[in-house]
Amino acid sequence: MLWIPINRSVDIPLIRQVYQHIRERILNGELHAGYKLPSTRELASDLDVSRNVILEAYDQLLAEGFIETRRGSGTFVAAGTYLTEHKKMHVPSFVYRCQDENKHSNVISFRSGIPELDLFPRKTWAKLSHSIWNEASPSAFGYDIPEGRPELREVLSRYLLKTRGVYCHPEQLVITSGATQALTLVAKLFLSAGDEVIMEDPITNDIQMIFASQGASLYPVPVDEHGMKTFLLPENKSPKFVFVTPSHQFPLGGTLPIQRRIELINYAREVGSYIVEDDYDSEFRYEGPPVSSLQGLELERVIYIGSFSKILSPALRMGYIILPPQLIESCRRLKWFTDLHTPSLDQLILARFIDEGYLERHIARMKKLYRSRRDVLIRCLKTTFSEQIKIFGESTGLHLVVEFQGCLFSKEVLEKMLYFGIRIYPVEDHAIEKGRHNNRLILGYGHLKPEEIEEGIARLHQAVASRP
Structure with missing residues (x-):
């Protein structure tokens, strides 16, 4: 008996499930060359599926050379179909790095260069x-x-x-x-x-x-x-x-x-x-x-x-x-x-x-919006950090740079920022010669609502103040 697990709760067609399972077992050598497969009627009965499901799965395996038929004898695994160290393919689970972080989590990201996509x-x-x-x-x-x-x-x-x-x-x-x-x-x-x-x-x-x-x-x-x-x-x-x-x-x-x-x-x-x-x-x-x-x-x-x-x-x-x-x-x-x-x-x-x-017209509209968000960001920075900071590049674009006196943004500090629910991006990441910009952050604001900017700067202040 050839046992194949059938899952009727997933979107994969039954034909594809039967085909993939037999294919994998042939590739990894579990079903070796010359192995005789059950008849389509027998396997359909064992799996409680339509015979047409098995017929179409076998036809696909036959077309790709995994199996062969012998008149009067049945269906067999073909020679040369074992793949050494074959590993079953799976789709890795990961999150695409450009995903909207603010939409799916409580983290406020000051990533630069992102426009207001809602508009x-x-x-x-x-x-x-x-x-x-x-x-x-x-x-x-x-x-x-x-x-x-x-x-x-x-x-x-x-x-x-x-x-x-x-x-x-x-x-x-x-x-x-x-x-x-x-x-x-x-x-x-x-x-x-x-x-x-x-x-x-x-x-x-x-x-x-x-x-x-x-x-x-x-x-x-x-x-x-x-x-x-x-x-x-x-x-x-x-x-x-x-x-x-x-x-x-x-x-x-x-x-x-x-x-x-x-x-x-x-x-x-x-x-x-x-x-x-x-x-x-x-x-x-x-x-x-x-x-x-x-x-x-x-x-x-x-x-x-x-x-x-x-x-x-x-x-x-x-x-x-x-x-x-x-x-x-x-x-x-x-x-x-x-x-x-x-x-x-x-x-x-x-x-x-x-x-x-x-x-x-779109640029004119967005320019007004981004200017207002820039103004909110600058106001929050100056109110929160006072004389501790120096701002660069605020006249153009979708980001500005902030230099913090007496604060170095090491890898450990950046990781700690996530604990406070804020993702920030240091200038140092973009430096060719390292060591000159450790106290500077890039703050993108084009995609952030005013309330997100205010909350983000409040969290940034908490994170900076908590440094040892």
Whole structure:
């Protein structure tokens, strides 16, 4: 008798349960080559299931070569089906790290870079989506060009000139699946083992890993409240490119002044390198006029990267690279090898969303909201900690940095924060050269309600005050 446990309370079909159980026992050698299986009628009776269930399970095993039939003799396990050290596959139990921590627990997370997802313009997006799906030409449903739909590239080139001072022809744009893919394409385009990259320090740890994964050596240049200290750029290096976030340095929040921008451009010209400009969230500027892009000053050497993750939603996975003409074809080929193209219909929806003015209205609305949340955060910090702190980078974006006097945020202290129901993110995690930012925290506020901000800072104060 071949016993197979049948569970009628789960969603797995009975056919699949029988097939999987026999398959596993064959692979691990429990049912060896030449073993005669029960007849379909006999096994159906033993398991109290329909004979058709067993017939279909056997048919699947037969089609995959696990069993064979012998005329007049029955059904047998085929030779060569034992897999040494086969382990039954199981789905691990884990929590995706980007899960909304505040929604499912009492922990208040000050993670940076998360917009207010509750206010994504769903109705407008759904309306445009319905129109695009009904009106799009048949070509939009087929394989597309790697650089992206011309409709989006044309609209985006006009929008970026108007809002960011970016000068480009639509042919210079390559649409990507978010800024991460854009950065990965840049890394593959330029870097091999041993190549050098000059980077701001600190700078996003994920970006460091992307460049280092290509074998590059990272040369850190410190930043201050005005961004990269360009007067410290090395004279004896030949970097493939210099990576900067000039409009809103991450994480310290500085804006690179024109003097340093010119110094950086002159440096790139002298050493023959490119400049990679990551413009990740500068649409949300709360003090002073908008800051123009670095790309608008140097069209031949600056590679400009942007995305819609912060201003709309990370789920869209929509970003772009603007390339000097001499790099366009190489980047297009790399994009094609990566994923052929970014989803075409999503590009058409986004193009319509921008062209009809919805994006600018959404940004204006969210800018007011984020400014008010920033003000709540600053008020709570100053009221709670008084002269103990110094705030950096509050004029732009979805986060600010707080420096605490006499407080070092070690791993043990960070773990203790969770005991008080707060998750915080130290600047030191993003430092290339360690030991300079141990007393600084990144506090993201875009996704937090005012009452969550107030409660979070109260918990932070409790945690800091409880230190030995």
